Amino acid sequence: MALFHSCPICRSRIPHFVPLPRYYIDKATEHGFAYGVDEFETINHQAYSCPNCHSSDRDRLYALFLTPVFQRLNQAQPFRFLDIAPGRSLSFWLKSHPHIFYRSCDMYMPEADDKADIHNLPYADETFDFVLCSHVLEHVDDPVRATSEIRRVLKQNSIAILMAPICLSIQDNYENPDVTTPEGRWQHFGQDDHVRIFSKPGFVDVIRRSGLAVQEVPVSEFLTPEVCDTYGIGLRSVLYLGVKQQAVQQEPERSVA
């Protein structure tokens, strides 16, 4: 156990990270949600947020993954980065890199650069060198169409970080069109604004059906257990990357809706 911890986003040295607020666990339990927080991948609920900048463990995971990516860039060329549904601390960190051309979009957040529906992004084909889409796809009507839009706006051979809550106790994604109330969504999906629960194979399948190649990157492939402890990253964390590959390009599925 480290004597002190550190946040890679605000760079503060802190005695400990703050646990996930009881509110979410209590609400889900109160409504009879069937799964515990430990059954979900990539959530360090005991060391969840930074007491200084309020970054979550997944925000810190993305910053630690992206740091060497940004260091390898040719700074003479603009690197266009799209952040879908931006989080405050991570967007501040991303914008602090002078060679990153940062753009954010969201349907509702006034602080986002562009108001946009992820099913129909307002950007030309092959605009971005990198897309971050974290904890969005569990909220949207059609996650395959949303991911296909991400694929469309990515340049060839570019990468998206695609993340959502993944329940390790189920084999298939779970949706239920009869569940339409906030109470029902707490009970069935574990949060009042979620419309599905992803399983691990089901989430990978959504990315594949969009036409992106999937890379699963366990945190152990790029951080040691000691570094994870210092930065408050769970050892079971897994990053999902969608790669737009020319060689194995497939046509994305088109929904008829």
Ligand SMILES: [Zn+2]
């Ligand atoms: Zn911080």
